[in-house]
Amino acid sequence: MERKRFHLLLLLLVAVSLVLSGCGNIVLTKGFTGGRLYTVGSASASESELKVYYLDLTGQYESAFGTDVFDQSGNENLSDAVKDNALSLLTKVKVLNLMAESDGVSLSSEEETKAKQCAGAYYSSLPEDVITYLDTNEDKVTAMMEELALSEKETQNILSTVSSEVSDDEARTVQVQNILIKTYTTDDAGNRVEFSDEEKQAAKQKAESILQEIRDGIANLTGVTFDTYVSRYSEGDTGTITVTRQHEDTAFADACFALGEGEISDVVETNDGYRIIKCISAYDESSTEANKASILKTRRENAFNEAYNAYADGLTTRLSESEYAKITRYEGDLSGVDSLLADYENTFGEFTNF
DSSP states (O other): OOOOOGGGOOOOOOOGGGGTTSEEEEEEOOOOOEEEEEEEETEEHHHHHHHHHHHHHHHHHHHOOTTTGGGGGTTTHHHHHHHHHHHHHHHHHHHHHHHHHHOOOOOHHHHHHHHHHHHHHHHHSHHHHHHHTTTTOOHHHHHHHHHHHHHHHHHHHHHSSOOOOOOOOHHHHEEEEEEEEEEEEEEETSOOOOOOHHHHHHHHHHHHHHHHHHHHHHHTOOOOHHHHHHHHHSSSOOOOOOTTTTTSSSSHHHHHHTTTTOOBBOOEEEESEEEEEEEEEEEHHHEEEEEEEEHHHHEEEHHHHHHHHHHHHTTTEEEEEEHHHHOOOOOOOOOTTTOOHHHHHHHHOOOOOO
């Protein structure tokens, strides 16, 4: 089966020190007995399980960015970063399985059958050298597929309490043009340097002078358009921008939503400087609908992270540092090898990965 380039490629590349973030106490050990690589709470994981995810993500990167992606200049640390991602994903699955047990969530017999069939199809697609690398068998793969399915079921259990209703008012977007007079500069290294109080006062006076020029132009019917003033004076975006109530600069957002269509604001102090804002559209239907989806996605992510972190913070994770360091990337041809995660999604549907 051809590998799919799907949303799991968006996993952030994390440093090894942050790989198990969310778990309360991380202990590096010299090793375990019984083939275990690490434990998280009462759950344990083997080197074989990690390699399955490592192989999967390796194939996804090669499929998306080329089979030579790991050999390209500047990507010398990519293999380790992808391994860290695999460990992070495996840990999340293990923690969600512990949460499922605590919440009384389990797979139905039908779901167990689907997991077994999906695992069998995946395992049967693996070449002998890949099976040797993974040191796995069909029973191990079936257990992994069941844990994937249970982790997703627990995720949906967490999200079941999240309201899917987003009001038009909460999601409403406005379109504006604005003139920005900055109150900061950047140094040679690109770092932001705030203006002194005197410089800020001068910037404010400049903005107020521009606003007066605009008002005089309107009063005297000069016909000079607002976007002309934007092009002439703005030190920021000169186009029309869409603003939501969730904008990170609350002073800017509040000023935008206080305007009626066609109205021009007073000088507004915002995070980046002083702004003069004109409302172009007080309601944009298409972007408002898109913002509803964005708000719901953020709401779901926040609910998941709150529940997950509250549980994971109480767990101790022990990782065999020496054994983890020995695990290397499979460097053979993966073009015809199935993806565990793609096979899972083909059987169960999208795997939620916040």
